[in-house]
Amino acid sequence: MSATRQISVEETRKIPPPDPDREPLKANVYERMAKAAAQLTPLFPYDHAGAIVPCGSVIIGGPGQDYGHFFHWNTACEVIVSYGSQGSALDSGQVMAAQKLHGVNSFLRDQEDPDSFGVIVVTQHQSRDGDQSEAMIARCAKCASEIVRHAYDATPSGLPGFDAEHHGGEDDPVRQFATMVGSVEFARLRNTDVGRTCAECGHVNDEFPDTPWGWARQVAQTRTAIQAHRVLRGAAHHTTASEEVARP
Ligand SMILES: [Zn+2]
Incomplete structure (x- = not known):
């Protein structure tokens, strides 16, 4: 029998102290999601390379409700937790x-049932090194052939491949979440005539119901928050500069 080195729990379970630039935060998923603008809302402001990004969703059934269906592909792993659901394929806990x-999809067994719902957290992982890629894919409802594939770069901030132009830079108070921006573009492509029409069987698919996902609204709110902060910073700079000119 070969000798095995004893490994203590301390040695294997030790995690490094928190990054001094990013204080540890806690969030209440029910509190956040009661007021959130979209599904897959990041619960914390941290989305840098190596970060884990828990994102909340509130799925609600009701007459005429339809979340549709698509596929998501991500080079980084995701974990889904239900924080309470009813009439859902994903049980509470x-x-x-x-x-x-x-x-x-919505996970709801009957999306039109007004008593069905789910509060869900999908935790995405940001790549630690190298680029991160994601894709959103739609398939034909009739023959299951791929009708749309929107692949996009999701490399997080802190890595050379990060696209500050699209997602907001270090001076901005918030950043766009790459998955959310990709989802908006996916829904746009999916709902064009070309995106709806299957090249294999010619079936014209129903429009993708983007409203219950709320992505476009959240991307617009984030864009506006970034713009507002830039405008205010510009105004402060302008005021300071004119005071200096006015000063005797
Ligand atoms: Zn088809």
Whole structure:
């Protein structure tokens, strides 16, 4: 029998102290999601390389409700937790590790049932090094052929591949969440005539219901928050500069 080195719990379980530039935060998922603008709302402001990004969703059933269906592909892993659900395929408290390519829908067994709902957290992981890629894919409802594939770069801030132009720079108070920006573009492409029409069987698919996901609203709110902060900073700079000119 070969000698095995004893490994203490301290040695294996030690995590480094928190980054002094990013204080540890706590968030109440019910509080955040009661007021959030979109599904997959990041609960914390940290989305840098190596960060874990828990994102909340509130799925609500009701007459005429339809969340549609699509596939998400991510080079980084995702974990799904239900913080309370009713009439959902995902039970309250259930934890699920998603495959890199996974189908996304409401999880509700009957979306039109007004008593069905789910408060869900999908925790995404930001790449530690190298680029991160994601894709959103739609398939034909009739023949299951791929009708849209929107692949996008999701490299987080802090890595050379990060696109500050699209997602907001270090001086901005908030950043766009790459998955959210990609989702908006996916919904736009999916709802064009070309995106709806299957090249294999010619079936014209129903429009993708983007309203219950709320992505466009959240991207617009984030863009506006960044612009507002830049305008205020510009005004402060302008005021300071004119005071200096006016000073005797
Ligand atoms: Zn088809």
